[in-house]
Amino acid sequence: MKENKREIWVFGDYRNYFQNRVTLQLLARATDLASKTDAEVGAVVLGRDVDEYVNEYIAHGAHKVYVTDHPRLKDYNVETYVALTERLVREHQPETILIGATSFGREFAPRVAKRLGTGLSADCVGLDINEDGLLVQTAPSFGGNLLAKIVTPDRRPQMATVRPGMFQELPHDYERTGEIIQVPLPDDVPKARVRLIIAERQPQRDQRIEDARVVVCGGRGMGSKNKFKKLFELARLMNGELGATRPVVYSKWADHESLIGQAGRHISPQVLFSFGISGAIQHTAAINDADFIIAVNKNPNATMMKMADVAIVADANQLCIALMKELKKRIRN
Amino acid sequence: MLKLVVCIKQVPMVSELPWDSKTGTLRRELADGMMNPACRHALEAALQLKHEYGGHITAITMGPPMAEEVLREAVAAGADRGVLLTDRRMAGADTFVTSFILAHAIQKECPDFDLILCGCYTSDSETAQVGPQLAEELDIPGVAYVEHIELDKHTFRMRRVSDNFLETLEMDAPGLITVTTQQYAPRYVSFAGVQDAFFDKADILTIGSDDLGLDPEMTGIKASPTKILDVYSPTAEKENIVMKGAARKIVDQLFENFGDKISGAIGKDLKTHDHDEEEEE
Numbered sequence: 286m287k288e289n290k291r292e293i294w295v296f297g298d299y300r301n302y303f304q305n306r307v308t309l310q311l312l313a314r315a316t317d318l319a320s321k322t323d324a325e326v327g328a329v330v331l332g333r334d335v336d337e338y339v340n341e342y343i344a345h346g347a348h349k350v351y352v353t354d355h356p357r358l359k360d361y362n363v364e365t366y367v368a369l370t371e372r373l374v375r376e377h378q379p380e381t382i383l384i385g386a387t388s389f390g391r392e393f394a395p396r397v398a399k400r401l402g403t404g405l406s407a408d409c410v411g412l413d414i415n416e417d418g419l420l421v422q423t424a425p426s427f428g429g430n431l432l433a434k435i436v437t438p439d440r441r442p443q444m445a446t447v448r449p450g451m452f453q454e455l456p457h458d459y460e461r462t463g464e465i466i467q468v469p470l471p472d473d474v475p476k477a478r479v480r481l482i483i484a485e486r487q488p489q490r491d492q493r494i495e496d497a498r499v500v501v502c503g504g505r506g507m508g509s510k511n512k513f514k515k516l517f518e519l520a521r522l523m524n525g526e527l528g529a530t531r532p533v534v535y536s537k538w539a540d541h542e543s544l545i546g547q548a549g550r551h552i553s554p555q556v557l558f559s560f561g562i563s564g565a566i567q568h569t570a571a572i573n574d575a576d577f578i579i580a581v582n583k584n585p586n587a588t589m590m591k592m593a594d595v596a597i598v599a600d601a602n603q604l605c606i607a608l609m610k611e612l613k614k615r616i617r618n
Numbered sequence: 619m620l621k622l623v624v625c626i627k628q629v630p631m632v633s634e635l636p637w638d639s640k641t642g643t644l645r646r647e648l649a650d651g652m653m654n655p656a657c658r659h660a661l662e663a664a665l666q667l668k669h670e671y672g673g674h675i676t677a678i679t680m681g682p683p684m685a686e687e688v689l690r691e692a693v694a695a696g697a698d699r700g701v702l703l704t705d706r707r708m709a710g711a712d713t714f715v716t717s718f719i720l721a722h723a724i725q726k727e728c729p730d731f732d733l734i735l736c737g738c739y740t741s742d743s744e745t746a747q748v749g750p751q752l753a754e755e756l757d758i759p760g761v762a763y764v765e766h767i768e769l770d771k772h773t774f775r776m777r778r779v780s781d782n783f784l785e786t787l788e789m790d791a792p793g794l795i796t797v798t799t800q801q802y803a804p805r806y807v808s809f810a811g812v813q814d815a816f817f818d819k820a821d822i823l824t825i826g827s828d829d830l831g832l833d834p835e836m837t838g839i840k841a842s843p844t845k846i847l848d849v850y851s852p853t854a855e856k857e858n859i860v861m862k863g864a865a866r867k868i869v870d871q872l873f874e875n876f877g878d879k880i881s882g883a884i885g886k887d888l889k890t891h892d893h894d895e896e897e898e899e
């Protein structure tokens with residue numbers, strides 16, 4: 286008889302499928318973690334007419350998908366989803382459950398964890414397995430000023446919500462096969478005490494710089510208004526937003542909306558490119574939450590260079606040109 | 619008359635947080651406390667409900683003795699009473715245990731509540747978990763990220779934004795909501811009001827594990843399912859890799875080493891290695 290493998294589950298959060306890639310990112314990470322612990326990856330999909338997501342999740346790495354497809358599940362409902370998830374977990378006993386830190390995920394996961402009597406870490410930016418085989422969950426604290434490494438040693442499953450964009454999804458492979466486990470909707474699902482009256486999709490707002498995943502920030506070191514303009518194009522190439530320091534705004538190379546700092550906006554991109562910026566405290570106070578900083582300055586001792594993950598000693602303008610050229614070559618359409 | 623409970627947390631003033639850059643630790647004990655911003659909005663929502671429908675507000679906080687300050691502030695703003703849960707044996711509680719303790723305190727002090735209001739997250743730990751876990755512990759319905767709430771006979775009706783959807787929801791009472799900082803801008807409290815609240819005129823009750831009949835083994839760090847292995851400053855971890863030379867070379871090096879990171883952030887697929895596709899120049 287084949288012994289059942291331990292399972293790492295990913296909650297299938299498919300609403301806003303095209304913008305919300307976090308489920309796919311988690312499947313990729315789960316696949317990695319599963320290979321380290323000889324486990325399998327399971328996805329949980331609850332809803333109505335969800336076949337297409339089931340197939341997507343298999344194509345992105347799930348070995349198994351647990352599906353409950355029923356008209357009663359047409360809307361996301363926290364209570365109902367918690368009740369169904371609890372049953373699935375009690376029956377199949379996964380080792381770990383990963384949930385995207387979307388609005389829904391962050392409302393749903395705490396109740397699941399509480400009902401199962403287990404721990405949950407919030408909005409993780411990293412996941413790993415330590416020498417004891419435990420899931421190490423890296424979660425931000427104090428607005429990202431601090432990071433905490435968290436484990437759930439004694440209770441199961443280990444649960445974490447994970448911030449979108451922390452992991453790279455696997456390329457899909459529609460040749461992959463996986464096991465689909467249809468779970469009928471139980472008769473005794475409790476009546477929901479919260480009911481959705483109406484949901485309207487909000488018009489896609491223009492991206493705000495505060496929410497941008499990539500910010501290209503330029504300072505006086507760019508040299509002139511014309512050279513500075515190239516940074517707009519660079520930002521656009523990377524689906525990013527443009528930020529500027531105060532001297533740049535005062536010289537009207539960029540408008541006041543793009544001022545980053547104490548007197549302007551506060552940003553927290555995954556990647557920040559900083560071109561020709563010295564790193565005065567009034568500016569850097571607002572970029573502390575950037576996950577990864579690439580700074581370009583001709584002066585290797587500039588404060589900005591000291592706080593960067595990658596400090597590039599070069600002419601800002603030349604590097605901007607070289608970077609744009611490479612990006613155009615490397616971006617696959 | 620509505621019976622309302624507002625859960626409030628005292629958090630350190632982050633902008634003034636004394637931070638020891640040598641050891642990488644937060645000198646939390648030196649920081650001034652303030653009412654968590656989202657809790658302020660939750661309190662305001664409660665005050666407006668009370669104004670509209672009539673009601674009684676209990677503000678409750680769990681924390682060190684100095685957290686009493688935020689209760690006095692809440693009373694000054696219009697809450698009817700404060701309950702301070704303080705016990706050294708509660709230190710280190712994670713969200714699982716915190717919601718357990720709060721639930722017991724609410725059941726003891728305000729068992730016939732109609733609505734519990736919490737801030738949607740705190741500025742210090744940002745888990746956003748205590749609200750939903752408290753609802754689960756009390757087995758009542760809950761709605762997070764609420765921007766507007768009103769009473770419609772015996773049900774609450776609320777509006778919120780969740781993952782790009784503007785939703786209108788209905789919830790049976792009793793229930794719990796977590797309030798965002800989008801609406802319900804906190805009111806201005808007069809100096810005289812604050813003074814009154816700080817001079818014993820406020821009805822503040824202080825209780826600990828024993829008053830709740832809770833086994834201390836169930837209320838602190840030991841009972842918490844999650845354990846913190848390590849807390850560190852991400853900036854202290856930075857490798858600070860220096861690259862120099864010709865711009866073209868540097869850019870290649872950048873993509874080879876950090877292409878995944880960049881492509882993940884920009885949301886586009888990038889060729890990270892250029893070698894396999896020889897260029898014709």
Ligand SMILES: Cc1cc2nc3c(=O)[nH]c(=O)nc-3n(C[C@H](O)[C@H](O)[C@H](O)COP(=O)(O)OP(=O)(O)OC[C@H]3O[C@@H](n4cnc5c(N)ncnc54)[C@H](O)[C@@H]3O)c2cc1C
Nearest residue numbers: 504505506530531546547548561562563565567583600601
């Ligand atoms: C009350 C107050 C509030 C403020 N608020 C803000 C704020 O909100 N935001 C803000 O940004 N500033 C603010 N400032 C101003 C801040 O103190 C700095 O003056 C400003 O951030 C510096 O901008 P910078 O880095 O672009 O310019 P500089 O400090 O002049 O630095 C230019 C950098 O470019 C480098 N450089 C020069 N030429 C090249 C080249 N060819 N290639 C590469 N690198 C080159 C130089 O080595 C230098 O490091 C405030 C100041 C005060 C007093």
